[in-house]
Amino acid sequence: MPDSVNIETLSVRRLTRAEQKERTRVALLDAALRLLEQKSFSSLGLREVAREAGVVPTAFYRHFDSMEELGLVLIDDSFRTLRQMIRAARAEPQRPEHVIRRSVEILVTHIHEHRLHFRFIARERSSGVPVMRQAIRTEIRLFSSELATDLARFPYLDRWPTEDLAVVASLIVSTMVSTAEAIVDRPTDSREAEAEIVHHAEKQLLLIALGVSAWRRPRGH
Numbered sequence: 001m002p003d004s005v006n007i008e009t010l011s012v013r014r015l016t017r018a019e020q021k022e023r024t025r026v027a028l029l030d031a032a033l034r035l036l037e038q039k040s041f042s043s044l045g046l047r048e049v050a051r052e053a054g055v056v057p058t059a060f061y062r063h064f065d066s067m068e069e070l071g072l073v074l075i076d077d078s079f080r081t082l083r084q085m086i087r088a089a090r091a092e093p094q095r096p097e098h099v100i101r102r103s104v105e106i107l108v109t110h111i112h113e114h115r116l117h118f119r120f121i122a123r124e125r126s127s128g129v130p131v132m133r134q135a136i137r138t139e140i141r142l143f144s145s146e147l148a149t150d151l152a153r154f155p156y157l158d159r160w161p162t163e164d165l166a167v168v169a170s171l172i173v174s175t176m177v178s179t180a181e182a183i184v185d186r187p188t189d190s191r192e193a194e195a196e197i198v199h200h201a202e203k204q205l206l207l208i209a210l211g212v213s214a215w216r217r218p219r220g221h
Contacts, residue, residue: 027053033116078117079139
């Protein structure tokens with residue numbers, strides 16, 4: 001019986017340590033995001049992040065090998081959740097305009113819930129360190145590739161060449177990326193500005209959908 005109690009106690013202790021480790025990891029990521037609201041990633045230091053998170057600098061290395069790895073985790077976290085949410089919206093059997101509206105709604109909601117993530121991505125996509133820019137481009141390409149695969153399941157589009165589906169997917173994703181950047185750049189208290197951005201995004205996506213319905217691939221291409 002004592003051995004059983006000791007084993008159970010050890011399991012609880014291990015679970016507690018694991019939970020504490022995860023809390024520290026999240027605290028470091030959140031601290032970096034708060035600091036990145038006012039500065040670029042290239043100017044952010046490990047000790048600064050640790051101090052903001054309330055941990056000693058050596059604790060940082062129990063979770064990340066470098067600041068670069070922390071930045072890549074922030075990028076992965078931001079895009080992974082968004083891809084999952086958009087994928088769920090596309091899976092619903094709806095008319096194209098309804099899918100567009102629902103996708104934009106999900107995008108806007110996700111931006112509000114992860115505003116600091118998107119501010120970080122918007123800044124690093126255009127002016128960040130090379131490894132960050134490359135990681136963001138890779139995530140956007142993955143987003144486009146998944147969308148192109150989904151588009152191929154729609155009637156009419158299932159007969160389209162892969163190259164054409166990739167072009168359409170790229171147009172849609174580019175619109176969503178520019179919409180996200182416009183939303184994070186707008187004044188936080190301006191609902192009218194956000195409504196205009198959303199309306200413009202829906203209109204752009206509907207125009208893309210109309211163009212798709214009328215597209216005829218030129219001969220020889």
